Amino acid sequence: MKEARNGGAKRIGNIKKDELEGLIGEYISFLKIERGLSLNTISSYYLDLVKFYGYVMEEKVDFKTPSPFFFQDFLSYLEKQNLSGKTRARFYSSIKGFYKFLFRHRMIGEFPFKDIGYPFVVRKLPDFLTKDEIGRILSVDFTKRYAEKKGSVKKERSAVADFMNVRNKTILELLYSSGLRISELATIKPDNFNFDMNFIRVYGKGQKERMVPFGTPFKDLLKTYLPLRQKYERGDKNYLFITERGFSLTRQGLWKIIKKAAALANIGKNITPHMLRHTFATHLLEGGADLRSIQQMLGHSSISTTEIYTHTDITHIKEQHLKFHPRNIRRK
CATH class of the missing domain: 1.10.150 (DNA polymerase; domain 1)
Incomplete structure (x- = not known):
């Protein structure tokens, strides 16, 4: 400057x-x-x-x-x-x-924004996956793909492929189970988990701490992944998700895993890590969760940010109206 x-x-x-x-x-x-x-x-x-x-x-x-x-x-x-x-x-x-x-900090005498309006922004509705699509992604088997590419000895190839397959499934299940940001996922550590209460301690934007629950499918996968992880960990023992060489997975590495899962599941959408976060929130709302709870799980500072999910699935709302409104119920 x-x-x-x-x-x-x-x-x-x-x-x-x-x-x-x-x-x-x-x-x-x-x-x-x-x-x-x-x-x-x-x-x-x-x-x-x-x-x-x-x-x-x-x-x-x-x-x-x-x-x-x-x-x-x-x-x-x-x-x-x-x-x-x-x-x-x-x-x-x-x-x-x-x-x-x-x-x-008293560097100016008056705050000049009191009468200045916020610029209007048209909010784009977030893209998300259907329950069928997320089910296909979570069911992807990475084993064959990795076995074909990694290692020179068949036994070693199989071991690495098993590790990466379980790791990738654990990553995908955690994203859908808890709605974490990709930056939060990259810095998760094993000691962030409370297995008795099924909660993760997450540090979000501005290092704000929040407690996020996780589901049984993720817990079962994690119990399988952790012993495998010990065989490959090197210097980065603090981070949960590591490469087969023992280094922590970067955000770019995590992004590639998500893209690969979408390709193997034959899903044509341009899937991003944030789309899984949107999917988590949308499916919770569809299932009856209240906005305040979703806000706390996502780590939104304002409820207005979370309210966008009330507009994401018009089809679901129309189905609910058709099914439950008394004027729509057919008389026998």
């Missing part, structure tokens, strides 16, 4: 040009150290604020006392760059968080 200086820092009104840059640096440090946000999240905030910094410099605005019109103009500027409503809303949240930080 720094530019060449001629005869000292350039000023915008009474504000030094490099002051905003320094405050952004302090805010990023705050997000990293005190908020404990992930590197990906921090990177997103930083890039948004870099763009905001450039706009402030270009428009020569005193960023400590911006008018509401300035933010609206900035959002219009983003819109002209063909950025989606969701991306513009993210910029809004990034800048609002930055100003909240400045206000709370």
Whole structure:
């Protein structure tokens, strides 16, 4: 963000040009150290604020006392760059968080977002799998595929294939059983599990801790997987899911397993790890679970995020209406 200086820092009104840059640096440090946000999240905030910094410099605005019109103009500027409503809303949240930080630390005298409306975002309904599709994925047998590719000795090939088959099934069952994010799945450790209560201790966004239940099918698979895992673990003993070489599985590695399962199950949808999370929530709602419980299991900070699942399966709602509404019941 720094530019060449001629005869000292350039000023915008009474504000030094490099002051905003320094405050952004302090805010990023705050997000990293005190908020404990992930590197990906921090990177997103930083890039948004870099763009905001450039706009402030270009428009020569005193960023400590911006008018509401300035933010609206900035959002219009983003819109002209063909950025989606969701991306513009993210910029809004990034800048609002930055100003909240400045206000709370008394770096500005007034919080300028009180009368500024949130940019409208059209929410895309999440894609999810049907019960038949998820059943086919959970029934996939990876053994033959791995036995054909791995190892030079038949016995060794078979052992590695068995390990990877059970591991992959355990991964898929956990995703569907508990609705974890892929980043949460990658960092799960064996000591996160309470087998007496059937709960997992999960650390989500901002290292927020939550307890998530898991089902019996996953528990049974895990009991099979853990002894196999001990034969392959090397340095990464802390992480639950490892490669056949003993290293922890990355998010990319987990993604490939999910894609492979979908291909073997002959499912044409573009399946992502998050789709399994959506499937978990949708099937819970269809089964009668309340939104508050689903919110807690998913780790959503706001119930409004969870409410999108009330709109996911119109077909199911219509079937329920047809089946149970008294005007639809055929008279015998």
